[in-house]
Amino acid sequence: MSLDLHAAAPPEPGPPRAARHTRSRAASLTRLDLKYSPYLYVLPFFVIFAVFGVYPIAYTVWIALTDRSPLNSTISFVGMDNFVELITEDPQFWNAVVNTFGMFLLSTVPQLLLALMLANALNRKLRAQTFFRMAIAMPIITSTAVVALIFSMIYAKDFGLVNWLLDSVGLDPIDWRANRFASWFAISTMVDWRWVGYNALIYLAAMQSISKDMYEAAALDGASRRRQFWSITVPQLRPTIIFTLIISTIGGLQLFTEPLLFTSGSGGLSGGSEGQFQTITMYLLDVMNQRFRWGYAGAVALVLFVLIALMSAINYLLARRISSDK
Amino acid sequence: MSVPIRRRRFAAIALASVVVLGTTAACGDDSDSSGSDGGPVTLVVDVFGDQGFGYEELYKQYEAEHPNVKIQERGKGLGLGDYNTRLTQQITAGSGAGDVVALEEGTIVQFYAQADKFVNLADHGANDLKGNFLPWKWEQGTTPDGKVLGLGTDVGSMALCYRSDLFKAAGLPTDREQVGALWPTWDEFIAAGQKFAAADKNHKFVDSATNFYNVVLMQVAGQGTGYTYYDKSNKMVIDQNPDVKTAYDLTTKMIAAGLSNNLQSFSNEWNAGFKNGTFATIACPAWMTGVIKGQAGDAAAGKWDIAKAPGAGGNWGGSFLGVPKSSKHQKEAAELAKFLTSAKGQIGAYKAVGNLPSNPQALTDPAVADSTNDYFSKAPVGKIFAAGATDLKPVYLGPKNNAVRTAVENSLRAVEQGKSADEQWQAALKNGAAAGK
Numbered sequence: 161m162s163l164d165l166h167a168a169a170p171p172e173p174g175p176p177r178a179a180r181h182t183r184s185r186a187a188s189l190t191r192l193d194l195k196y197s198p199y200l201y202v203l204p205f206f207v208i209f210a211v212f213g214v215y216p217i218a219y220t221v222w223i224a225l226t227d228r229s230p231l232n233s234t235i236s237f238v239g240m241d242n243f244v245e246l247i248t249e250d251p252q253f254w255n256a257v258v259n260t261f262g263m264f265l266l267s268t269v270p271q272l273l274l275a276l277m278l279a280n281a282l283n284r285k286l287r288a289q290t291f292f293r294m295a296i297a298m299p300i301i302t303s304t305a306v307v308a309l310i311f312s313m314i315y316a317k318d319f320g321l322v323n324w325l326l327d328s329v330g331l332d333p334i335d336w337r338a339n340r341f342a343s344w345f346a347i348s349t350m351v352d353w354r355w356v357g358y359n360a361l362i363y364l365a366a367m368q369s370i371s372k373d374m375y376e377a378a379a380l381d382g383a384s385r386r387r388q389f390w391s392i393t394v395p396q397l398r399p400t401i402i403f404t405l406i407i408s409t410i411g412g413l414q415l416f417t418e419p420l421l422f423t424s425g426s427g428g429l430s431g432g433s434e435g436q437f438q439t440i441t442m443y444l445l446d447v448m449n450q451r452f453r454w455g456y457a458g459a460v461a462l463v464l465f466v467l468i469a470l471m472s473a474i475n476y477l478l479a480r481r482i483s484s485d486k
Numbered sequence: 487m488s489v490p491i492r493r494r495r496f497a498a499i500a501l502a503s504v505v506v507l508g509t510t511a512a513c514g515d516d517s518d519s520s521g522s523d524g525g526p527v528t529l530v531v532d533v534f535g536d537q538g539f540g541y542e543e544l545y546k547q548y549e550a551e552h553p554n555v556k557i558q559e560r561g562k563g564l565g566l567g568d569y570n571t572r573l574t575q576q577i578t579a580g581s582g583a584g585d586v587v588a589l590e591e592g593t594i595v596q597f598y599a600q601a602d603k604f605v606n607l608a609d610h611g612a613n614d615l616k617g618n619f620l621p622w623k624w625e626q627g628t629t630p631d632g633k634v635l636g637l638g639t640d641v642g643s644m645a646l647c648y649r650s651d652l653f654k655a656a657g658l659p660t661d662r663e664q665v666g667a668l669w670p671t672w673d674e675f676i677a678a679g680q681k682f683a684a685a686d687k688n689h690k691f692v693d694s695a696t697n698f699y700n701v702v703l704m705q706v707a708g709q710g711t712g713y714t715y716y717d718k719s720n721k722m723v724i725d726q727n728p729d730v731k732t733a734y735d736l737t738t739k740m741i742a743a744g745l746s747n748n749l750q751s752f753s754n755e756w757n758a759g760f761k762n763g764t765f766a767t768i769a770c771p772a773w774m775t776g777v778i779k780g781q782a783g784d785a786a787a788g789k790w791d792i793a794k795a796p797g798a799g800g801n802w803g804g805s806f807l808g809v810p811k812s813s814k815h816q817k818e819a820a821e822l823a824k825f826l827t828s829a830k831g832q833i834g835a836y837k838a839v840g841n842l843p844s845n846p847q848a849l850t851d852p853a854v855a856d857s858t859n860d861y862f863s864k865a866p867v868g869k870i871f872a873a874g875a876t877d878l879k880p881v882y883l884g885p886k887n888n889a890v891r892t893a894v895e896n897s898l899r900a901v902e903q904g905k906s907a908d909e910q911w912q913a914a915l916k917n918g919a920a921a922g923k
Contacts, residue, residue, distance in 0.1 A: 230574055230577070230578040230596075230599070230600060231599045231600075231885055231886075232599070250920075252917070252920060312754075316755065317748075317755070318755065319758075335903060337903075338904070423750065423753070424750065424753035424754040424755065425750040425752040425756055426565065426567060426751055426752045426753075426892070426895075427750070427895060427896060427899075428567075430892060430893075430896050432896075433896045433897070433899035433900035433902075433903055434905070434913070435896075446889075449571040450567075450571075450886075450888065450889040450892065450921065451921055451922075452596070452886065452889075453923070
């Protein structure tokens with residue numbers, strides 16, 4: 161602000177012409193500085209965003225309108241053909257959409273509920289509180305590939321732990337990769353094992369900012385712990401729940417590593433012999449790297465983008481109703 | 487006045503950092519551009535597969551003979567699918583690929599369309615070497631308009647590997663001549679399998695449907711149409727080529743007879759199957775001997791043996807070495823590729839990992855022709871494989887061969903999982919056509 165005043169001060173009388181000239185130039189530079197340098201400071205972010213965010217998306221749009229492929233020597237513009245084919249005559253794509261949403265529901269709903277309960281439990285006075293809080297966060301720092309490999313062994317058909325347990329209680333072993341629902345279940349457990357702790361930690365942090373007075377008042381009025389949880393904790397967590405829902409939606413609809421590594425050996429991108437657990441991102445890579453249809457893969461990517469945006473919006477609207485606007 | 491100066495300086499730094507950020511992207515890849523004129527040269531060789539290509543000794547030899555050349559290999563342990571994906575991206579982007587790259591039989595056709603991104607090895611005197619390769623191998627490495635894209639390394643001549651200890655326990659013959667006589671045709675192979683299954687409930691006869699299928703298909707197509715999913719004009723003919731259906735039907739017959747161990751090829755379970763000895767035979771292109779030895783390990787030495795494959799000979803697999811145009815040392819890289827694919831180079835690789843030479847001189851060389859494999863009960867592998875290689879009829883593979891093959895393999899896996907063979911054939915046709923689009 162002081163600079164502003166300085167710049168606006170009237171020129172002193174009778175300075176030499178040259179000096180006055182420098183002076184006013186300095187002033188106008190100052191004005192320029194004030195006006196534009198804030199933009200310059202935020203520029204690095206936007207440059208990086210443009211290079212790694214806007215440009216790839218714009219380029220994907222362009223590619224999706226062509227028949228680009230390393231196998232074609234010429235690239236021709238095909239307009240909406242890729243999208244039309246994808247939406248109207250590609251059962252494999254819709255199979256992948258069904259799988260993705262199926263696994264998304266099967267993993268996200270229990271994941272967030274479990275996280276909420278875990279966080280609630282950890283929010284009380286406990287022995288070795290820090291230990292438990294650390295422990296639930298451990299799975300996040302393990303690599304997804306390792307998780308997937310270990311779970312693949314647990315769910316192995318012939319020598320797997322789960323089938324061994326089933327066998328020991330007299331049930332038939334399950335071929336986890338052959339049966340669609342079994343494979344979804346197996347993959348969902350991988351996702352949940354990894355992400356429940358992360359969400360619990362976020363909920364826990366939010367819970368600690370809820371004022372204790374509310375609970376005390378509720379307790380005085382005779383509200384049970386259960387009642388306190390649903391009537392105070394959950395409504396107070398609304399913004400946090402919306403955040404975790406949107407993050408889970410984005411992650412869930414882009415599910416890739418777990419189902420990919422669920423198949424060991426050749427043909428992993430197919431997601432099972434009949435595509436039982438092929439997700440949209442796996443199909444995207446299948447189209448791009450096995451079939452070399454880059455233009456078509458671009459269209460898959462954009463449709464996925466639209467689906468995620470839609471789902472996030474729906475989740476947002478649903479989550480807003482949690483506290484029923486009291 | 488001091489405030490604006492400091493601010494201005496800060497602005498300058500911010501601007502500078504933006505400029506730097508912008509320009510670093512432009513100068514990513516210009517390491518060791520020196521050397522194409524006599525100085526030290528580092529050549530990167532890209533290969534794939536758990537066993538690699540067995541070139542380690544040859545590199546040492548080449549480096550000793552060419553003191554200015556250093557060789558670095560990448561890709562050992564990488565599966566063909568991942569390798570090929572990466573290579574396709576590198577070739578399309580025009581940077582990142584090695585100086586010498588391996589191109590597999592099933593994928594080289596895809597690179598015909600990008601032949602302008604590869605050095606035409608004919609410019610480096612490759613045409614003089616034509617006589618050093620089996621004619622059909624040379625043809626596969628050459629684009630339709632006559633550019634030499636890659637020089638042949640090995641061929642996947644076929645035999646059948648079997649566990650003689652399991653054969654003995656099941657009351658089947660164990661001598662490799664007699665075993666070969668058990669199965670003049672694939673139908674008789676399945677009959678032998680049924681006999682085995684009746685005597686031995688703890689082991690399966692065949693490792694997986696897909697391995698069986700690929701070997702049968704390449705053999706049947708070699709004898710029949712000479713192509714598989716695409717005809718020679720690259721038209722999709724999966725639903726018209728009788729050879730594909732023949733191989734599919736034979737495979738589902740084998741599955742129905744309960745002979746398959748249902749292991750996904752190249753998976754952890756498949757590898758464990760070798761170690762635990764859960765199956766008695768595996769269709770064996772020459773390169774498979776290296777895989778068996780690597781996976782089954784020393785514990786199984788002497789238990790495996792090799793017999794003639796059912797049906798007439800065939801080929802599955804085998805590779806080429808090409809030089810991408812992105813190489814900064816194209817001349818040196820071409821020389822190295824020529825060395826590695828020479829008779830001497832191929833014999834070296836054969837000794838290291840059992841990849842059968844594609845060079846007629848190397849095939850008749852005593853080092854190959856008279857060779858025995860200690861791991862496989864001293865089987866005369868040179869004679870068994872080389873006999874198949876010389877009178878082979880080549881099979882033409884289309885540009886998206888691997889994608890279509892995966893679709894058919896998935897159907898066969900579904901049949902292994904208990905689905906109907908007829909319904910899965912329809913699925914294979916539909917998915918295969920979609921994959922090849």
